[in-house]
Amino acid sequence: MINLFDTYEQRTRDLHYSLKQAGYDLPTIVINDEGFLPEDVISPFGYYTKMAQRQGEPLYFDQLEVPDFWEIRGDATQAAVYDESYKRANIIYEDTKQNQRIVQRVEWLGLDGGVRSVDHYNQSGWRYAQTNYNANHQPVMTSYYDADDHEVIVENYVTSNIILNREDKIYFFKSRIDFVTEFLTHEFGTIDGLIYNSLATPFLVSYQLDQPGRDILFWQETLPESGEIPGNMTTLIAQNGRTKNIVFQNKTDFERDNIQQLQQQIAIDYIGYNYPIVKHRNKKNEAFILTNTDQIAHVAEIVAATPNVHFNVAAFTEMSTKLMSLGDYKNVSLYPNVTFQRVEKLFKQSVLYLDINGSNEVMSAIRQAYLDNAVIMAFEQTKHNPHFTLDALTFDEAQPEQLIDTLHRLCDEPEYLADMLNAQHAAAGQSSPADYRALLAHMATGPVA
Structure with missing residues (x-):
């Protein structure tokens, strides 16, 4: 069993923590690596650029290299680069290290004030990626680098393909889905199950995995007021493929009549999060x-x-x-x-x-x-x-x-x-490790696609 997450935002971190507290300390893959993943989480992009192999300190906002006579102005919430009165870049702080002024990315601006490129920095303080934008301020390509500034991966958002330079060989992938699928099968071989929380790339990887397995979707987003379910969830249910269970983490959505009716087609459950509440003494x-x-x-x-x-x-x-x-x-x-x-x-x-x-x-x-x-x-x-x-x-x-x-x-x-x-x-939907163990033990039974 493997965790496959699209991003490592707060809800994903809460789910990951809840699973670990219940004893499910699984290999965890996050597709979108923003440079600050914990040690027990990897991404295909970070893996191939060997991001975890070089240690260092995060980049503090005023350590950013800028041209002569330009200056950095910042406070606890934001910073920017100025050439006299002209703003040349926005400095975005890493959100899990709030008020520590650690740089996650720098948005370089054109003369019209729009973003022309973005430099991405990791927790070791080096630029691991750069995204270039077109004249309409839309991202067109991201290059990923190793610690020696060698280009390792290029993702083209116009054509959707990815090029990987690995061990002096060039590998071409038609899509991010193919890239992630190849990474998983190459590194883990047989994948008997995925726990995923997104109907974007993680679901599409599950959808096209050409091997038997039993996957679980933890649905963390809130449904619209109409209660209409996303198109990819409809596809998932109709497919009758690897995904055999959908776990809602919003109780209001889980209790909707149209969601309960899905029980006739696929197993539906609810569980909250095991938030790490600390009960301090002597309050x-x-x-x-x-x-x-x-x-x-x-x-x-x-x-x-x-x-x-x-x-x-x-x-x-x-x-x-x-x-x-x-x-x-x-x-x-x-x-x-x-x-x-x-x-x-x-x-x-x-x-x-x-x-x-x-x-x-x-x-x-x-x-x-x-x-x-x-x-x-x-x-x-x-x-x-x-x-x-x-x-x-x-x-x-x-x-x-x-x-x-x-x-x-x-x-x-x-x-x-x-x-x-x-x-x-x-x-708030506080759940216990025992709740998670009971839920996942129940899901372990049944046919495998």
Whole structure:
């Protein structure tokens, strides 16, 4: 059995972690390698360019080489390259190393301000790929390099073919599907099963594998309001091929009538994620707010009404005079220009997280609060991640007294706090390793295509 994932974004990481915790520590292949895969995950592109064989440090944003007299300007969220007043490039940070200003890619801009090429950097700090764009700012080709800057792979998006230069031989593939299929069969031989989570390349690889096996699709995307299933899922079901099970990871979609009716054609199941919740000891009666704006709904009113709660308000930037004025309250601690290490500590020690700041979510704060086992409260108008936020703890911004009353109850009644935590876990679809083992053991039975 092999995991075959299209990308290693957050939902994929959650599924991979859940499988490993259940004892399914399988060979894991990610097709789209963005340069920062963990050690136990490989990609065909990274494998052939020997990306894992050279160690080094990630590229910090101001270490990027630029022409003389050009300068790099950046902050905790973004950076750019300037030639006097002209922006020449966007520097994109790696999103799993938030606020560490590590370069993942650099978008070089033409005179019209559009992207003309993108340099991709990996966790060892070297450029492993370059994507070139046409005059309409559409990607046309990506070249992949080894650590010595030798071109190893060329993928042409216009013709869809891939050319591989390996051991002084040239290999031609008509498509990415053929490229990945050849990689899998060459490296693993017989493939008795695939676990995949995309109806793009992973499904098409499963579809054309010319050997018997029993594959499982973990469907992580949300269906449209109509409930219409994707075309490739219809094809999968009609094919009656290697894929014998579809596991939905969105319970609302799984419970739709048209999805339940699919049971007549293919095995349908549901499971959530085994999120790595850490239950910290000695949590204090504290509430945390992480913000990048001084627009925090009713914050002064909430602070004044709950003197028994200590509020930690942090920002990775300077704080405005308005925000600094909260320091007049004895039950408020302010952390302007906060460090990443301090933020981690504040998450761990706070029993509550208030998602009441305007603007964007900072550092996936709601998810992190959930993982640190904090009860999350929000205003409907400001909530950033409903998946981890209970409806019962989401309030109308026009009625802040409801949030304040509930805040008092959470701090005064330990049983109510525990009930809300359990409800929060259930609503987010928290599943256990035992749930995964039972599901996969059940799927192991049945015919093989």
